[in-house]
Amino acid sequence: MTFPKFFNELVTSLSRFPGIGRRSAERIAFYILKMTPENAKDLARKIEDIHNHIRPCSMCNNFSTQEVCSICSDYKRDKEVICIVEEPKDILAIEKTSQYNGLYYVLLGSVSPLEGINTEDLNIRKLINRIERGEIKEIIISTDADNDGELTAEFLIEKISPYKIKMYRIAIGVPLGTQIEYIDSATLGKALLEKKPV
Numbered sequence: 001m002t003f004p005k006f007f008n009e010l011v012t013s014l015s016r017f018p019g020i021g022r023r024s025a026e027r028i029a030f031y032i033l034k035m036t037p038e039n040a041k042d043l044a045r046k047i048e049d050i051h052n053h054i055r056p057c058s059m060c061n062n063f064s065t066q067e068v069c070s071i072c073s074d075y076k077r078d079k080e081v082i083c084i085v086e087e088p089k090d091i092l093a094i095e096k097t098s099q100y101n102g103l104y105y106v107l108l109g110s111v112s113p114l115e116g117i118n119t120e121d122l123n124i125r126k127l128i129n130r131i132e133r134g135e136i137k138e139i140i141i142s143t144d145a146d147n148d149g150e151l152t153a154e155f156l157i158e159k160i161s162p163y164k165i166k167m168y169r170i171a172i173g174v175p176l177g178t179q180i181e182y183i184d185s186a187t188l189g190k191a192l193l194e195k196k197p198v
């Protein structure tokens, strides 16, 4: 016997999620099938809502419900310092340390030869424009301490060095392979304080 077409289509969509294989996707699809129609509709509406109401901040690419996100529009923050991260969730991790008061720039990815993501796929134009306008005095590169994060950091250093502004790499160092989002706040806060000039 085969499952109905509608079921298979949902399984195919779910199996595209990171870390979700076909079997897990089937389990989730069964769970959704067993939900009450009201709960299933509520879930579908929430998926639609995040697409309708959340967009990338026009300055830094962070998740935002406004044109400019709450961090970029906060007048108490130091607008001359930019911390470059891979994903919006890295901002959450750094904010939790309470050791940083500048702005961010979210790459929305990292260089990843295995996944076919090259340097030209990373959009840093908005950032370079601000550097060229002389708005930025200091950059802290806070990409992950794994292979892709290091390659991304090298690319950023190469692109930003010609502008002669102060540039630092967050001092995650060991253990290599650590992703920003999984580092505890105390360690991440220390890594920010001990940032290394590059």
Ligand SMILES: [Zn+2]
Binding pocket: 057, 058, 059, 060, 061, 062, 068, 069, 070, 071, 072, 073
């Ligand atoms: Zn922003």
